[in-house]
Amino acid sequence: MSTRGSDKPLRADAQRNRQALLAKAREVCDAGEFFDLRFDDFARLAGVGTGTLYRHFPTREALAEAVYHEEVAALCDRARRLRDALPAHEALATFLRGMVDHLDAHQGLARTLATLMATSTAALAEGGEALEQAVTALVAAAVRDGTVRGDVSAGAVMMALHGISAAHDRPDWRAEADGVVTLLLDGLVQPQPSTPNVSPER
């Protein structure tokens, strides 16, 4: 499971440069300064030439995506492990709460990703899809064993996660994020006999 799609093995020095760039980019991302930097600066910080930066990551987005990729891969792994280890509903709950922990620990990253999401560079689609598949699998399992209602798509969960990560700079972020997850989980339990649902006449 390599970081790069193409299989052409990189020359040793190329590999080294690529890693240096990625490492610095991750660092900058975590510090939430990804967009405050000139693109060239990533090269300078990593100690390589501008040309090298451009060779490896032709655009700022390509770089962001590369950083993002590992993140997402880790999250997907985690989802898979939870799914294997816990009852479905519990796995979902644990995953979502863990997600908040993760975003809490990497606020800069969250902010960067949120911005990228807003800009919605299609380049991030792949990663987003992978994550979504993981969530979908978690939700589907819970639906199958009857602990979660079947009339709400995993997409809604994604959207809520989106909101959580996008709003990461609210003063009370942590508490509110937990609140959203709680609401989601409580809302997801098998349909209560009857929610007094209101018809939006508008």
Add this chain to the structure above:
Amino acid sequence: MSTRGSDKPLRADAQRNRQALLAKAREVCDAGEFFDLRFDDFARLAGVGTGTLYRHFPTREALAEAVYHEEVAALCDRARRLRDALPAHEALATFLRGMVDHLDAHQGLARTLATLMATSTAALAEGGEALEQAVTALVAAAVRDGTVRGDVSAGAVMMALHGISAAHDRPDWRAEADGVVTLLLDGLVQPQPSTPNVSPER
């Protein structure tokens, strides 16, 4: 609570220019192209000089805020009217579903606001706060009359709305947005005897 800080009544032509600028900006916003334009271009589009643009709206954010203001005011009004007219829980539900309708009808605006939120230019704070206060009031009322649980802040609702508007370009947006609102509302009802809540040991 006027739109402009200073109350000095504008000269007739100044008023006209200001309106022209706002109208164009709103249009552009709705088309979702607010960030694809050079700031100057708003002047050109409105048929006024650059200087005039700057006099009225010293920054891009100031302009966005001005556009945003009316939106927000309308939404707040709506919240107030619903609060006065309906039982608390119903008012909240109607407001949230109406919000989705509104975002659905003004996708471009939604995108623009989402981006602005992500960038979180403090200039939008005022508008955001007004909206939040309206939501808070709706939630508080429902908590008071016992139809909504008291352990979750209105902030969480805001966050979810954030997510909804930020993700507006998902293919299945409408259905998913409705899903999020449903989950929220179902999760918000008075605490079920016991959600089998999982302790995130992480």
Add this chain to the structure above:
Amino acid sequence: MSTRGSDKPLRADAQRNRQALLAKAREVCDAGEFFDLRFDDFARLAGVGTGTLYRHFPTREALAEAVYHEEVAALCDRARRLRDALPAHEALATFLRGMVDHLDAHQGLARTLATLMATSTAALAEGGEALEQAVTALVAAAVRDGTVRGDVSAGAVMMALHGISAAHDRPDWRAEADGVVTLLLDGLVQPQPSTPNVSPER
């Protein structure tokens, strides 16, 4: 007969800047350094900002063309005056010889134009056509009064002029240029009874 196509009268300062830019560009052209300069430098030399340079002349070629324009206009004028004042054949001869004098006096300009011709930016077409029309008129007049053969187009004359100006850096340029003109003029006289023309069997 203004320098600019559009009739919108330039603001005084704009006019001043435009003139300053043109003046410097002409100077640089005459020195044969037109292509050795960064485009920005034209701004610096003229004492205006880069933006101003770009406003007036969006490309290097646009600037060159502007310089070229005046040249061509002057040459066309000269052609017209000669046509009015002299017998047709004499007018043509005088024009061509004067052309060589002119190129001799402005070698840098010649070099610049030659390069531009080679690159053949269509922007120069207009100027080229004007000049060609002038030559065509001269030739046509001479054909009409029977001093010049009718089976050779003015285009051939243009081509020869092209060659003269393109080759301007040959060590013996002046003599050779005169030679070409002489050959042209002698070749142009009413068809000798019979040139022992050779069939190119190749």
Add this chain to the structure above:
Amino acid sequence: MSTRGSDKPLRADAQRNRQALLAKAREVCDAGEFFDLRFDDFARLAGVGTGTLYRHFPTREALAEAVYHEEVAALCDRARRLRDALPAHEALATFLRGMVDHLDAHQGLARTLATLMATSTAALAEGGEALEQAVTALVAAAVRDGTVRGDVSAGAVMMALHGISAAHDRPDWRAEADGVVTLLLDGLVQPQPSTPNVSPER
């Protein structure tokens, strides 16, 4: 007079690479795209490394010259053969007309050479001189046997050829090129008793 300065026989693969580079370069030249390519691209196109390109042709001009060399050699050969086979005046005429044919058949090449001429990279001097010597010899022979006037240098002929090749993109190129050659040849015949030559008083 070999193609390369050093006579060290090339290693087989070196030879192969050199040929591949030359072949591609010629192709590109003929397509008239010699200057639209990055220098590196010649390497890529030929399927060799950048370093190899540089080893064989240290500059773009060196490469152009190498392509140009064979061209010129062929033309010179042709001139020599014509001189040996035909009466002097006929040889000259045939050569010039053949030249036009050749340029007509290789327009891309013509454009490339014209540009190189304009840029006048001394690297082309050698080839240019060879060609010029051939023309000079043709003219001199014709002068010697009295069919061509002696007061005009071969340089003038070169200059005209220059013009022909430089103007290769005129819509009516072929006809005009023929026209120039006709004028030249007619102008070159032994001086008519008296051309009503006009004194350029200027």
Add this chain to the structure above:
DNA sequence: AATGAATGAGTATTCATTCAT
């Protein structure tokens, strides 16, 4: 000798902002 990744100086171009008219 061949390779192609690395290099980074060089350059064009934009665009937010100012200020003379």
Add this chain to the structure above:
DNA sequence: GATGAATGAATACTCATTCAT
């Protein structure tokens, strides 16, 4: 108050050339 020309710092990106592999 309005105008829009001028400004020039900021920045992205290329590509000729080198040199480690």
